[in-house]
Amino acid sequence: MLTIAVSKGRIYEEALPFLAEAGIVPTDDPTTCRKLILQTTRPDVQLVIIRATDVPTFVEYGAADLGIAGKDVLLEHGTEALYEPLDLNIARCRLMTAAHKDAPPITGRVRVATKYVKTAQSYFASLGIQAEIIKLYGSMELAPLVGLADCIVDLVDTGNTLKANDLEPRELIMNISSRLVVNKAAMKMKNADIAQLLAQFEKTLAQRV
Numbered sequence: 001m002l003t004i005a006v007s008k009g010r011i012y013e014e015a016l017p018f019l020a021e022a023g024i025v026p027t028d029d030p031t032t033c034r035k036l037i038l039q040t041t042r043p044d045v046q047l048v049i050i051r052a053t054d055v056p057t058f059v060e061y062g063a064a065d066l067g068i069a070g071k072d073v074l075l076e077h078g079t080e081a082l083y084e085p086l087d088l089n090i091a092r093c094r095l096m097t098a099a100h101k102d103a104p105p106i107t108g109r110v111r112v113a114t115k116y117v118k119t120a121q122s123y124f125a126s127l128g129i130q131a132e133i134i135k136l137y138g139s140m141e142l143a144p145l146v147g148l149a150d151c152i153v154d155l156v157d158t159g160n161t162l163k164a165n166d167l168e169p170r171e172l173i174m175n176i177s178s179r180l181v182v183n184k185a186a187m188k189m190k191n192a193d194i195a196q197l198l199a200q201f202e203k204t205l206a207q208r209v
């Protein structure tokens, strides 16, 4: 049995075609059913539906053999304990700093609100900027508006969320896409099955270019 961890929402939607090309079609729809384990049209493959930020944890501990997670989540979690063999190039966006549209450029000390604490810490350190990082779990955009932080580090796609809150994107930290990650023990123990799946995903990717 192969267990694949995937989060509901945009990653799930964009992963479906990859899975379908590999003959893996979930027999339930996670948006309407409350099941956390989804059987598929392949009796040897099941999906576990979890929060995006939990995907690396499930795969690291072998609760799932494989997972699909955003590079943002993987960076923040740390990737030493996982194999990351494939960039699926889905759920793309940019990890950026953003600030109020009228705020001056950052100089000296800065207060940063984000859920990407480690990533933000090392980004500002790499620039030699002293940053005080304030961990939030959501609605980062609010922080500069109420004086909680000078800027935020968050994902940007269209930029509409920033704009709606009088913020603007500033510096690009990293382009983000979702990656296939594999448990290290599973890569050995289930190598034939995983290699086959990887090859199929690569084929689907190649057809897209």
Ligand code: PRT
Pocket (backbone or CB within 6 Å): 007, 008, 009, 010, 011, 051, 052, 053, 069, 070, 071, 072, 073, 091, 092, 093, 154, 155, 156, 157, 158, 159, 160, 161, 162, 176, 177, 178
């Ligand atoms: O939603 P939940 O709290 O359950 O978890 P999550 O937010 O981690 O999951 P989800 O499904 O929203 O995001 C999963 C992954 O999708 C992320 O880890 C990213 O790798 C990727 N992704 C791609 C995005 C976006 N694009 C994105 N635009 N994740 C979030 N956003 C959010 C962003 O945080 C901001 O609030 O969308 C807003 C910005 O969008 P624009 O279009 O207004 O710029």
Ligand code: MG
Pocket (backbone or CB within 6 Å): none
């Ligand atoms: Mg979300």
